[in-house]
Amino acid sequence: MGKKRSSEDVDESNAHAKKGKVSETAEFNGTVFKAMLKEPTKAMKGLDTFITTAKKLPCPDLYDVVEGYIKISMECSEIFKLLEGDKQTESEMMVIFQSLEMILLRTASDLSHFSMVGSTIVKKAVSSHMKLIQTSLHSENHRFVRQCLSFLSAMVSQGTDTAREVFSHFHFTKGLSALAKRKDKMGRPDVRMAYIQFSLSFLVSGDNATIGQLLEMKDFLPDILSSGLKEDRISTVNLILSTLQTKVVQRQAISKTQKVRFFTPSLLAQIASLYRWNGIVDASTDDSKMAENAEEAGKMVVRELVHNFLLDLCCSRKHGISFYDPSFGTAGRAGNIVLLQFVVGLKQATEDNLVSDLVVNILRVSPDILPRFFKETQYSFTPRLKSAWTDNITLLKKIYESQPEVSKAFQTREVVPLPRLLSMVLVTSLPPVCNKAFFTQGINFANAVVQHATLSLMSFLLKRAQRNLELCLDRSVWLASDLYTPATMEDFTQQYSEALGKVLPDMTSIVSKWQSLTKKEKGGNEGKKEGDVKEEATKVEQPAPSGPESPEVILLKALILQVMCLYQKVVPHLVSQSKFDFSKLLKGIVSEKGMREEVPPVLQHQILQLALDLPASKFSWFRVQVRLL
Known part of the structure; x- marks a missing residue:
């Protein structure tokens, strides 16, 4: 059939040549092309x-x-x-390579039944002309280099065998990294784009062994991520991230260890730089409103792309790089060191909601790195009247809100000694930065904003601790347990409560804060240097000078009462150690006729709750009644 068709084409070509009425393209066929290639004067044409x-x-x-x-x-x-x-010129070689590329693109797609032709081209190019192709990559002619890379990509795309063939014969030298930096500032097709396509072609067409070897190379794929990624076009960013996600991250044949070795902290940081992408918009968005501002729409698209990629890579236990540590980091193992170094380096977590979400989710999935994160992070948690401090506290709270309310340490499948179990539970219930000095300094700080943030955090942490204690004291749970008995968990409850008591202010400090609020109002700038006040005047809203009935004082008093109630439930020994007569707290709130009408409902509720929660012996009026009886 092939020969018959060719002879017909030749006859048709001759007839058209005689008439001279049909264009050259229309009469151009395989036989004519082959004949032209054999004639030196017509080959290039x-x-x-x-x-x-x-x-x-x-x-x-x-x-x-x-x-x-x-x-x-x-x-x-x-x-x-x-x-x-004879040695060909670059323009001649460019045309030759492009012709072969045209054939390869077809044999890899709709002419796949001619795949043997594609394989033959690759084998011949690799065995006889690879040195020429590689030398050509160092040319100053951008178009020529792009064509060489496109030809290489087409060779790889023929299938797993050809990908392996090219990979084994191609010399991956350090000089190739320069190709990733050859960009067109106007966003036109450039050498970098062709180099990216060549690099990714191995991931698309290579088998597991080839991809595994590729990931072990330190200077090939990382080059495209560490040189100008933040300025790439949207389509390029999408190509890189989607290919890495589907062909590496979600590829079951690639082990978690291989992924950890490839996605180093520095490489992850380069990818995370896309949160601040400022490249060229070359893709439309579906949102018609956003189309009005293409640049902002583009930034949103890229931010979502990188966020979803990093969440999948860093937070997926199924195919991400997070290893589960049943000891919650208390066994002294290195653990998720790559994630730790990466998350510590994310310095925009308090400024960027998506970065904050990433940090929170990484620490949620890998709680073993929580203690080291707070030890190594740049964020300062020492109470101060700065917007940065309140932002840091907000981040801290988000991190612990994402942790399970009841520690997963209780779900262990083997008996853990109580001291170790206590350390494990504290990992997700008590931030390392929250110690007695932190709380004491915070509640005594001469500013209502700092006081409120500190008391609010205390209340939050005490409520979480209460949930753990409730589980420990639930006899039905431990009667059915094969690991711990109710008596053992009562012992643990005592140890847990005592551990928390060591980092919390004593009850005297809490009561003193109440009394100071009752006696006189506190100005927002008290105790601050003049320079600090000026610096923060525009950052943190200063509470207006207020009396005992001001909203700020009411909220602080309500929080203090709430903390007192939680003390009784979580650290009752701190309450029992206090000799304070809590009936004094009722002055100004409760009279002989009952609750004063002018007292805000929130204070009425909290003072009644305190009276219910604290032992009756802590109120002098009760002690008097007992003596009279």
Whole structure:
């Protein structure tokens, strides 16, 4: 069939040549092309015509010259012969490589039944011309280098065998990294884009072994991520992230260890730089409103892309790089060191909601790195009247809100000694930065904003501790347990409460704060240097000078009463150690006739709750009644 068709094409070509009424492209077929390649004076013209026609294929109204040629020249020897003999110019080699690329693109897609032709081209190029191709990559001619890279990508895309063939013969030298930096500032197709496509082609077409070897290389794939990623076009960013996600992150054959070795902290930081992407918008968004501001829309698209990628990579236990540590970091193992170094380096967590969400989720999935994160982080938690401090406390609270209310340490499948179990529970219930000095300094700070933030955090942490204690004291749970008895957990409850009591202010300090609020109002700038006040005047809202009935004081008093109630439930020994007569707290709130009407409902509720929660012996009026009886 092939020969018959070729002879017909020749006859048709001759007839058209005589009439001279049909264009050269229309009469161009496989046989004519092959004949032109054999004539030195017509070879380049033939290649140009072949490329022009091939770009339009497949097309039902156009003769398929690619198929026609490879049917009669399955080794494409006529094209390869042009690379032999005298040294060709770069423009000539560019046309030769592009012609071969046109054939490879078809044999990898709609002409896949001619895959043997593609394999033959790759083998011949690799065995005889790889040195020429690699040398060409160092040319100053951008178009020529792009074409060489496109040809290499097409070779790899033929399948797993050809990908392995190219990978084993290609010399991955350090000089290649320069290709990743050859960019066009206007966003036009450039060498960097072609280099990226070549790099990613191994991930798309390579088998597990090839991809595994590729990930072990330190200077190939990382080059495209560490040189200009933040300025790349949206389409390029999407190509890189989607390929890495589907071909590496979600590839089950790639082990978690391989992924950890590849995605180093510095590489993750480069990817995270896309949260501040400032590249070129070359893709439209579906949101018509956002279309009005393409630049902002583009930033949102890229931010979502990188956020979803990093969440999948860093937080997925199934195929991410997070290892589960049943000891919650208390066993002294290195643990998730890559994630730790990465998350410590994310310095915009208090300024960027998406970065904050990433940090929170990483620490949620890998709580073993929580203690070291707070030890190594740049964020300062020493109470101070600065917006940065309140932002840091907000982040801290988000981190612990994401942790399970009841520690997963109780779900262990083996008996853990109580001291170790206590350390494990404290990992997710007590931030390392929250010690007695922190709380004492915070509640005594001469500013209502700092006081409120500190008391609010105390209340939050005490409520979480209360949930753990409730589980420990639930006898039904431990009667059914094969690991711990109710008596053992009562002992643990005592140890847990005592551990918390060591970092919390004593009850005297809490009562003193109440009394100071009752006696006199506190100005927001008391105890601050003049320079600090000026610096923070625009950052943190200063509470207005207020009396005991001001909203700020009411909220602080309500929080103090709430903390007192929680003390009784979580650290009752701190309450019992106090000799304070709590009936004094009722002055100004409760009279002989009952609750004063002018007292805000929130204070009425909290004072009644305190009277219910604290032992009756802590109120003098009760002690008097007992003596009278």
